[in-house]
Amino acid sequence: MTYAWDIRARVQSEGGAHVQEDSCGHYGPNAWIIDGATALLEPLNLPSASDPQWLAQLLSMKFAQASAGTGEHQRGSAQPDDSGVRGVLARALEEIDHEATALVGNEKVRFPSAAVSVAQLNSSGVEIASLADCTVVARMPDGETLLIRAELADSRIPPEATAQARLRLLQQDRELRNTPGRLWVARREPEAADHAHVVQIGRPELLVMASDGAWRAVDLGLVSGPGEFLDRSRNTLDALGLLHELRMHQQKIGEVADDATILTLAPQA
Secondary structure (H helix, E strand, O other), rough: OOOEEEEEEEEOOOOOOOOOEEEEEEOOOOOEEEEOOOOOOOOOOOOOHHHHHHHHHHHHHHHHHHHOOOOOOOOEEOHHHHHHHHHHHHHHHHHHHHHHHHHHOOOOOOOOOEEEEEEEEOOOEEEEEEOOOOOOEEEEEOEEEEEEEOOOOOOOOOOOOOOOHHHHHHHHHHHOOOOOOOOEEEEEOOOHHHHOOOEEEOOOEEEEOOOOHHHHHHHHHOOOOOHHHHOOOOHHHHHHHHHHHHHHHHHEEEEOOEEEEEEEEEOOO
């Protein structure tokens, strides 16, 4: 069996800040999507346009490097190793920690964070690990549509909070991330992999990975749900059309647009 992905669509759109803080990629059996969290604490001024962009871009590179080190190559695609998708996530975060130490020492609280999902093909289908609120939608051979997500990043913030109170609570939430009982995200702690939401599904016909900025098309009712979102992301042209419609609608209602990324894949035969 071949453990590699065919890419059907890879589409990104910058949000209102005009700094792309999403990233995505694939190598061999692994594919991933990264959504850098908007900076709310004092920045560290990492060497990029923003701290979240630095993390998203470097983490994508580390996923590729971690994927390249998994097992032997057959017909140009790497075999998944025994550590599974958690191992890929942990190795990438360990490399981020190494890079971070040289730049900012032991600083963790102010270090940028990201939502992430990693999908790894294996003999049983696909194993998916997620931290925070990237969304994975899979269309199975029997027509069933599956949605996989760990936790909405801001779900612990009361919706009735005033703008001032919400900002204070969001900042407090950032300070407490990656601690017991709180939201675990991709930051610089390899142990975050132990707290990832991991599911094993069968071999899908099609898999779509989306950042929360792209998923706004569902939140705003432009598409009816996961099934239609997948159908409208099947190829590059359709995915571009969906994000264009989303941006036009956000402009109409005065919503500040978030970065949006769609990565659509199918297992190689």
